[in-house]
Amino acid sequence: MQKILVTGAAGQIGSELTMALRRKYGNENVIGTAHKTKPDEALLESGPCHFIDCTEINTIAEMVEKYKVDTIYHLASILSAVAEQNPQFAWNVNMFGLYNVLEVAREYKCAVFTPSSIGAFGPAAPLNKTPQDTIQRPSTMYGITKVAGELLCDYYFKRFGVDTRGVRYPGLISHKTLPGGGTTDYAVKIFYEAVKQRKYTCYLKAGTYLDMMYMPDALRAAIDLMEANPSRLKHRNAFNVTAMSVAPEDIAAEIKRIIPEFTMDFKVDPVRQAIAESWPNNMDDSAAREEWGWKPEYDLESMTKDMIENISQKLKIKID
Numbered sequence: 001m002q003k004i005l006v007t008g009a010a011g012q013i014g015s016e017l018t019m020a021l022r023r024k025y026g027n028e029n030v031i032g033t034a035h036k037t038k039p040d041e042a043l044l045e046s047g048p049c050h051f052i053d054c055t056e057i058n059t060i061a062e063m064v065e066k067y068k069v070d071t072i073y074h075l076a077s078i079l080s081a082v083a084e085q086n087p088q089f090a091w092n093v094n095m096f097g098l099y100n101v102l103e104v105a106r107e108y109k110c111a112v113f114t115p116s117s118i119g120a121f122g123p124a125a126p127l128n129k130t131p132q133d134t135i136q137r138p139s140t141m142y143g144i145t146k147v148a149g150e151l152l153c154d155y156y157f158k159r160f161g162v163d164t165r166g167v168r169y170p171g172l173i174s175h176k177t178l179p180g181g182g183t184t185d186y187a188v189k190i191f192y193e194a195v196k197q198r199k200y201t202c203y204l205k206a207g208t209y210l211d212m213m214y215m216p217d218a219l220r221a222a223i224d225l226m227e228a229n230p231s232r233l234k235h236r237n238a239f240n241v242t243a244m245s246v247a248p249e250d251i252a253a254e255i256k257r258i259i260p261e262f263t264m265d266f267k268v269d270p271v272r273q274a275i276a277e278s279w280p281n282n283m284d285d286s287a288a289r290e291e292w293g294w295k296p297e298y299d300l301e302s303m304t305k306d307m308i309e310n311i312s313q314k315l316k317i318k319i320d
Contacts, residue, residue, distance in 0.1 A: 003029055003067050005110075007054055007101065008075030010034035013115065013169075013218065015043060015177045017073060020219045022047050031067050035076065054097035060104045071111045071226065074101045080119050080142040080275055082181035087141035094145035095152075102156045102164070111163035113226050114153055116238035118170045118211055119183070120146040123278045130280035132240050132287040139278050153237035165225050166238035170211030170283065172218050173303060175310040183275045187212055187251060191307045194255045194262045195317050202248045203269035209281040211242040214298040214306070221294060228292035235287055243296035244303075245282035254304040259319060 004021055008014040009032030018032040019042065027047035032039060035053055043049060048067070052059035054076045063069065076097050083090030098114060105112045121130055122138040136147045146168075153164035171184025178188065186202050193200040213221075221241050252264040288294035298306070312319045 003031070003069045004071045004073065005031045005033065005060075005063055005067065005069040006073045006075060007033050007052070007060075007097070008077060009043065009049070010037040010039040011075055011077075012172065012174060012177045013215075014073075014075040015040060016174065016215055017075065017219050017222060018043055019046065020223065021073070024223065031063060031069065033063060054100055055092060057100040057103060060100055061107070064104055064108050064110060069108070069110055071113070072101055072105060073113045073222065074098060075115065077115075078142070079182040080117075080140055081183055081185075081272055083142040083145070084140060084271060084275070090141045091145060094142075095148060098149050098152060102152065102162060105162050105164075106156060106160045111165070111226065112153070112156075113222055114149060114164065114166045114237065115222070116146045116150050116166050116168045117142070118168060118279050118283065119143040119275070120150060120168055120238075121278075121280050125280060127281045129282060129284045130240070131284050132235060140275055143278075150237045157236055163230065165228075165233070165236050167221050167225060167241045167288070168238045168283065169218060170213050170242045172213055172215055173307065174215035175307050175314065176215070183272045183279070184210055184212065186248060187246075190248070190251055190264070191255070191304075191311055194259055195308060195311045195315060195319065198259060198261050199263045199265075200252075201265050201267050203267060203272055204248055204276055205266060205268055205273060206249050207247050208273070208276050209245050209247045210276060210279060211245050211282050213241070213243040213296065214303040217243050217296045217298055220297075221288075224294070225288075225292055232291050234291055239288040239291070239294070240283040240285040241288050241294055242283045242285050243298060244300050246300055250300065251304070254300050255308070258305065258308050
């Protein structure tokens, strides 16, 4: 792996993955690209950055040709809640963007990492220990694009030999970059509001269990999968990965151990609640563990401690 292109480098995952890749492979070897959102100063100043539109194939090809890219991490995507507000736009970005990346990868012989999501399942899938291979009939445009993306990546591997790989991410929690319109955004906002206000109003019901993962584990999953020996991979697009299955009150209880005065109430958003209820409570990630050694490092307790410590430092708010 010599030259890496990251699309969606200003997003929740991309902003941190781009920096992690630069630390591992060298700043000049990782090219970050964004569409409209301006990357932060650290990303802009540490290595090459460009503004491109993934729905325009020539903008991707120009980057690959200019920098002699051999690996693409394609993260540009419209997330679940935003996608329901404008499903036509979500289809255009999520599907044509991926198709263009795969076409460029086919022509220039690049490997491709594309994240799928817990949203690729639907209400017909088993809610508990959702298998790696099971029925996928999502009820959201976001989920539909993720299933179609998994199938398209499989097709490009089998038909054209493109080295496509991906994971089905659960909800991702990070103290560095705020979320951008996903159903699991509450699991980031709750920490910020706990530090700032000592209270939070949750838009999901109590008892709504969803898989979650701390961002350092999510970054490691992407990099480790792309470095895995391809001969071990029976699956490619995409592996279930998870770290913890939690409901809002579980996170609140863990926060209260550090901030005893913290309180949480509920004002349910019916759109996000319906999306959450169509997703699994927890996924079976045994295939990822067996085929490329996946194992999370953070659980709810260790993640909560690290989140509050970093957010309080970031906001310059002392936690007694």
